[in-house]
Amino acid sequence: MPVLAKICGLSTPETLDAAVARGAAQVGFVFFPPSPRNLTFDQARGLAERVPGHVDRVGVFVDPDDALLDTAVAAGRLEAIQLHKTAPQRAAAIRSRLRLPIWVAVAVKTAADLAGAAAFASAADRVLYDAKTPEGSALPGGMGLRFDWRLLQGHRHALPWSLSGGLDPGNVDAAIRTTGATSVDVSSGVESAPGVKDVDKIAAFLKAVTSL
Numbered sequence: 001m002p003v004l005a006k007i008c009g010l011s012t013p014e015t016l017d018a019a020v021a022r023g024a025a026q027v028g029f030v031f032f033p034p035s036p037r038n039l040t041f042d043q044a045r046g047l048a049e050r051v052p053g054h055v056d057r058v059g060v061f062v063d064p065d066d067a068l069l070d071t072a073v074a075a076g077r078l079e080a081i082q083l084h085k086t087a088p089q090r091a092a093a094i095r096s097r098l099r100l101p102i103w104v105a106v107a108v109k110t111a112a113d114l115a116g117a118a119a120f121a122s123a124a125d126r127v128l129y130d131a132k133t134p135e136g137s138a139l140p141g142g143m144g145l146r147f148d149w150r151l152l153q154g155h156r157h158a159l160p161w162s163l164s165g166g167l168d169p170g171n172v173d174a175a176i177r178t179t180g181a182t183s184v185d186v187s188s189g190v191e192s193a194p195g196v197k198d199v200d201k202i203a204a205f206l207k208a209v210t211s212l
């Protein structure tokens, strides 16, 4: 089965174009001011118009309010919403109000954390397994941290799922082989510095994924 890749945290036309040209299935736009990848609405508007119809625009949010969601969805012409640190009831409310697919991040450190995904079974469309960031971290994702991929082996998933957290061009092949993921998501693993995407790393990551 082909593996789909989302390149997250894009903020320049050049890196967005590289992700599209090299075969990204989704591009991620971050709307979270503490992140070095946070977009203004004007930036999102400009990037959104470069994305062809076969690539989905995913907005990344941390427990957002309705005003932020509405403005970001319009500016970024978002086709899916990725939620971090958002309760199941709130995710369900966002889903029914926006009528867009909801990706919900589940932070994983131990096997017990995987059970958290079940609470989103009727509230989301996809689970994104991501590494748990340390208590008090500024960001709940996008820190290049990975979890023990073997935890996913044999796990019965409540929803379609994607793998993220610390993936990069050198390890994504092993991550896919270990977990059986058919969808992967990367941010800092294709950067030269926090928030600075690297076109060569994007190309290498997508080559590793699409040549499997």
Ligand SMILES: O=C(O)c1ccccc1N[C@@H]1O[C@H](COP(=O)(O)O)[C@@H](O)[C@H]1O
Residues within 6 Å of the ligand: 008, 009, 028, 030, 032, 035, 036, 037, 060, 061, 062, 084, 128, 130, 139, 140, 141, 142, 143, 144, 145, 164, 165, 166, 167, 185, 186, 187, 188, 189
């Ligand atoms: O990328 C960010 O800055 C970010 C901010 C807030 C929530 C999530 C964020 N990124 C997501 O984190 C994961 C893993 O990132 P990484 O590859 O380990 O750097 C990814 O899903 C991003 O979408």
